[in-house]
Amino acid sequence: MSILIKNSKIVTQNEERKILEGDLYIEDDLIVEIGKVNVEAEFVLKNKIIMPGLINTHTHLPMTLMRGYGDDLPLEEWLTTKIWPIERKLNEKMIKAGTRLAFIEMISTGTTCCADMYFFEDTIAEVALEMGMRCFAGFSIIDFDTPEMKSEMLLPECEKFIKKWKKNEMVKPVVAPHSTYSCSPETLQKSSELAKRYDVLLHTHCSETRNEVYTVLKKYKSRPLEQLKKNGMLTEKTILAHCGWITKGEVMEIAKSGACVSHNPVSNMKLATGGYTPLPELFNAGAVVTLGTDGAASNNKLDMFETMKFAALIHKHHRWDASIVNAQQTLDMATVNAGKFFGVNASIEEGKKADVICLEIEPNLIPIHNIVSHIVYSASGFNVSDVIINGKMIMRGREFIYVDKNKIMEEAEKAKEELLSK
Amino acid sequence: MSILIKNSKIVTQNEERKILEGDLYIEDDLIVEIGKVNVEAEFVLKNKIIMPGLINTHTHLPMTLMRGYGDDLPLEEWLTTKIWPIERKLNEKMIKAGTRLAFIEMISTGTTCCADMYFFEDTIAEVALEMGMRCFAGFSIIDFDTPEMKSEMLLPECEKFIKKWKKNEMVKPVVAPHSTYSCSPETLQKSSELAKRYDVLLHTHCSETRNEVYTVLKKYKSRPLEQLKKNGMLTEKTILAHCGWITKGEVMEIAKSGACVSHNPVSNMKLATGGYTPLPELFNAGAVVTLGTDGAASNNKLDMFETMKFAALIHKHHRWDASIVNAQQTLDMATVNAGKFFGVNASIEEGKKADVICLEIEPNLIPIHNIVSHIVYSASGFNVSDVIINGKMIMRGREFIYVDKNKIMEEAEKAKEELLSK
Structure with a gap:
């Protein structure tokens, strides 16, 4: 799987806690490139806040x-x-x-x-x-x-x-x-x-x-x-x-x-x-x-x-x-x-495992004075638009790719009914 | 304007704090009917948690x-x-x-x-x-x-x-x-x-x-x-x-x-x-x-x-x-x-002013044991899908009807730049 995220703010959480601006390219399970990236990819996203999962x-x-x-x-x-x-x-x-x-x-x-x-x-x-x-x-x-x-x-x-x-x-x-x-x-x-x-x-x-x-x-x-x-x-x-x-x-x-x-x-x-x-x-x-x-x-x-x-x-x-x-x-x-x-990677660095999430910039994250402050004090979990685990796009634009969210919700509701009725 | 919300759970916040199941009909600025409602309406929604704004x-x-x-x-x-x-x-x-x-x-x-x-x-x-x-x-x-x-x-x-x-x-x-x-x-x-x-x-x-x-x-x-x-x-x-x-x-x-x-x-x-x-x-x-x-x-x-x-x-x-x-x-x-x-209505009752919000039932609100608990402890503002103020549908399916959200966000970002540069 290949994923390209263009034109984004990248909260690297590397040793220097750098915040970068640019593109991020993921191939298979790894973060391959950060910077200005021009490649074809299976998934292309843009204008996100990128951060470690x-x-x-x-x-x-x-x-x-x-x-x-x-x-x-x-x-x-x-x-x-x-x-x-x-x-x-x-x-x-x-x-x-x-x-x-x-x-x-x-x-x-x-x-x-x-x-x-x-x-x-x-x-x-x-x-x-x-x-x-x-x-x-x-x-x-x-x-x-x-x-x-x-x-x-x-x-x-x-x-x-x-x-x-x-x-x-x-x-x-x-x-x-x-x-x-x-x-x-x-x-x-x-x-x-x-x-x-x-x-x-x-x-x-x-x-x-x-x-x-x-x-x-x-x-x-x-x-x-x-x-x-x-x-x-x-x-x-x-x-x-x-x-x-x-x-x-x-x-x-x-x-x-x-x-x-x-x-x-x-x-x-x-x-x-x-x-x-x-x-x-x-x-x-x-x-x-x-x-x-x-x-x-x-x-x-x-x-x-x-x-x-x-x-x-x-x-x-x-x-x-x-x-x-x-x-x-x-x-x-x-x-x-x-x-x-x-022993799990939790930073955005080239060559590291890709456990990466993207935030959509909604009104609660505007204006941008300090992204780390926004992540901790202003963001909600619902700002998360895309989730990549081990290089695999699990959620894209808040839609789950491999699982049926509605079915899971229905089955949980049914399980609760059964639990209460026993 | 007329709005019909079908098949929903209604947190009335009336004197008895009743939770109802059914439909809600809004016409002009008022909540007209609660129960089983069969009318035509300009906006029709369904399967929500309805509560006061x-x-x-x-x-x-x-x-x-x-x-x-x-x-x-x-x-x-x-x-x-x-x-x-x-x-x-x-x-x-x-x-x-x-x-x-x-x-x-x-x-x-x-x-x-x-x-x-x-x-x-x-x-x-x-x-x-x-x-x-x-x-x-x-x-x-x-x-x-x-x-x-x-x-x-x-x-x-x-x-x-x-x-x-x-x-x-x-x-x-x-x-x-x-x-x-x-x-x-x-x-x-x-x-x-x-x-x-x-x-x-x-x-x-x-x-x-x-x-x-x-x-x-x-x-x-x-x-x-x-x-x-x-x-x-x-x-x-x-x-x-x-x-x-x-x-x-x-x-x-x-x-x-x-x-x-x-x-x-x-x-x-x-x-x-x-x-x-x-x-x-x-x-x-x-x-x-x-x-x-x-x-x-x-x-x-x-x-x-x-x-x-x-x-x-x-x-x-x-x-x-x-x-x-x-x-x-x-x-x-x-x-x-x-x-x-x-002196503002904050309940869902017939004949009262319609300041009403709808929540989308997402995974964080499942299963439903107690809706009031969910509203306070489990919901996020992002669960709000629709907002009606004084009977007017202001936001529908998280989209603003009368204002340009992206333009507002851009202008706020610009205002910040101007504020910092002065």
Whole structure:
């Protein structure tokens, strides 16, 4: 496949964070040329803002099916009376429907790579492959039975899952023990050993709520991060979702370990966790800081543009300092910081993999004083007109090329009906 | 003009907050019938979410020209080194360009009525009329010369402005003394007398920052709200923008007065004011609470859907309570609360004025568990497909019918160039 995008502004996110003006040419899976390009191409676009695709480092894809189901409830009540009872009824067909819906929402709002964590992860991985999404598929490990299988089957099935997907280019297997409050030390240890054995990533929740911190502290005499560390889970291959209630000492521990923090401001605010992932301290310590939406049940969407804006604004307000978490730092979290951690290209440079999105310049992006500011503070996911993943044009002019959007929406609606009627 | 919208979900925002399924028929400026309607109509739409147009109760329209100009700066530095110097260079032509841009952004994201406050307000009012927008045009009164005229001319010119627009159906004149820190007691008094004499609204900033509160307290021995009250400005016809730093006593004063609070969460967070407009207390006291975007220079957009989401989430997080500021309360702020205060219809009921918007059901609004939740937490302004103001179809399928969107965008870009080059 060949794609030529003419006469555009290019937010490269290269080392110097250069903004270029010109053309971009993509062939097969690579960015071939940037500048003044005169070639024939299968797809020709023009007058766009070109930027790297966004990377969502923490989500639960099939939870789109619970979007708007039980809002405005305290976290505990939301989980126990709404989410957990309905999750028990999930089956493979519903998972497919919810995951497809998640991917069309994500892709149409500019996300080209995500780190998921849920049950039925093999089904999710298959859907990712079918949709052309880059996905770090987290096989959930937890100390209770899932709607898919008995608890004791999770680790052996996860190993099979790793073997199946290890060599896939687009979908990578991840071991995802749920958290320190839902996994015993033994489960955490076995998970980390499994990940180490196959050299794959780990993904877990860490210090999302204050209650979690004190529950774990009471039970194990360790805060969640210590508990992870003691059980081999604090590594340079670990995604730590949330970290809303971590200490300054823990900031240093995380930075030293090389683990990746996934900051999920929208979900944290909606669930009223009260915590503030300490971004300025994490930046200063040199930690890897990235952004996630969390699942659509607690967000309630999967739009990384919205997440960027919330991420920048929440900290400014909290610290009474408008200069904190600036636009460039925020865009970095959603692109290159995550890209570096995952080993996925998240810049626009010749010879690199083409995970590229184009924005249509609508009234909300006019006039142009500063494109990076516009991306973080003014853009919506709906400004995304075209999405290229691994060199393949997945969405063109907001139309999906390979999948039937309406059918996916209908099937998700049907899956919800079935879920509620069971 | 006649408009028929078939087979839709209708969020009425009537007294009972009913959600209906069916058709909606609009003729001339009125909602004529809701239910099963079989008539011929000039415009026929189908399968939408129909809801009242949103009301933005605090903005500075031409500031779209400064969108992204000087972000990530502390408030004081932002104003003194960026905004004020550039505002001095504004002329009527630029004001027109910036205001047109603001209106196409607002309309295309579902706002059908706004309360503005700026210089060159007569020009702004003319543009509102030209674009078909419902606008409460606030003529700024301030104790220094504006780019338009000498300070001493403001009150007499404001009176002329009131006389010119008083009887207009779509554009209503408002007296807008800027604030207690930029207007002397005498200016406030004269402004309130002028508004009283012509029975028009007042619009002012109140307790946006902590610094403002202490500056005013030091200078006048009164906090901003007291200062307004002492000078005749705390009335049932006053819009108080921000109120981020008010006391419990002030909450009661505001509720008793019948004044309208315009909460601007995005701007407050972006400028890092640190204050939290006390919505739960204002609701409990029975105060009129509404939402605004503020100007695009501090937001950086004019999307009331985004503002609704920020408004709901900021308070949940701050109070550690996910049930605070729920979806229905948030939608009420953006519709009926403001409508009642302004005397503008903001519900979908037979016989009422037709200020109506339609949402296209995209992946982010699927599946449908709860439409009001979707409007507040999942929708984007870009879901708005059609906008009807005073019965007139202004935007259809995201295309503007009467104005040239591309030309407006080009002229705004040119105005910015001129502004920077002067």
